[in-house]
Amino acid sequence: MLKKIPIPGIGHRVKSTKNPDKRVELLKDYARRNFPKIELLDYALEVERVTTSKKENLILNVDGTIGVLLVDLFKAIGYSNEEIDKMIEAGAFNAFFVLGRSIGFIGHYLDEKRLDMPLYRHPTDDILYDVKRPEGI
Ligand SMILES: CC(C)(COP(=O)(O)OP(=O)(O)OC[C@H]1O[C@@H](n2cnc3c(N)ncnc32)[C@H](O)[C@@H]1OP(=O)(O)O)[C@@H](O)C(=O)NCCC(=O)NCCS
Incomplete structure (x- = not known):
């Protein structure tokens, strides 16, 4: 810090x-x-x-x-x-993270089907992380 x-x-x-x-x-x-x-x-x-x-x-x-x-x-x-x-x-801990998030994705998917809504796309600006770019990108 x-x-x-x-x-x-x-x-x-x-x-x-x-x-x-x-x-x-x-x-x-x-x-x-x-x-x-x-x-x-x-x-x-x-x-x-x-x-x-x-x-x-x-x-x-x-x-x-x-x-x-x-x-x-x-x-x-x-x-x-x-x-x-x-x-x-x-990367074993990341696997637990993915597992937890998957339940949320299933919830969104079911809601979209149930409410007959198009696939939700979250604004890109909100999901960009402040990390160093790999070389050459
Ligand atoms: C965490 C976050 C959402 C806070 O956003 P924010 O309220 O707009 O605050 P800022 O990014 O302007 O940071 C405010 C201050 O907190 C500090 N700070 C932010 N995240 C910090 C962290 N994870 N640890 C320690 N200090 C942190 C910043 O260095 C800054 O310090 P300064 O005022 O002395 O310059 C944002 O910093 C962010 O998206 N960071 C990148 C992703 C990240 O680190 N996520 C958390 C780890 S999983």
């Missing part, structure tokens, strides 16, 4: 401390009630405490929450830090 590098999993365009993300609230609540330990979630919430003191929309977002809770989950079932790092490198 001090070096102006965005912290992954922090920040949302709409959600903020005043307008919390219900999905994040539900995930945190579930983990608090069911996980034996939530060390990484607690750490991420400490980070959020610092970032939201700067700007109220620099919250722990839903993807960040899923990411840290997956680590807490794998630790709880006995995976070592090295094994978890290997899974992250192999």
Whole structure:
């Protein structure tokens, strides 16, 4: 943050401390009630405490929450830090992310069919991420 590098999993365009993300609230609540330990979630919430003191929309977002809770989950079932790092490198956590989003896509698809609407196209400006372009593009 001090070096102006965005912290992954922090920040949302709409959600903020005043307008919390219900999905994040539900995930945190579930983990608090069911996980034996939530060390990484607690750490991420400490980070959020610092970032939201700067700007109220620099919250722990839903993807960040899923990411840290997956680590807490794998630790709880006995995976070592090295094994978890290997899974992250192999993209296993992204697979969980895709799985979660797929349920949303199915919902949109069914709504469009039910309401006889054309396929929804989200405005491109709203989905562009602030990342470095690969060389040659
Ligand atoms: C997160 C985001 C939606 C916030 O949008 P915004 O309210 O318009 O705020 P800005 O982008 O102008 O950033 C405001 C300040 O917060 C900081 N900031 C933004 N995202 C941050 C993050 N993830 N971690 C730490 N600081 C962050 C910016 O550096 C900026 O600091 P400055 O005022 O000292 O220059 C936007 O920064 C964004 O889309 N970032 C790229 C994607 C991203 O990083 N998403 C979150 C990670 S999954």
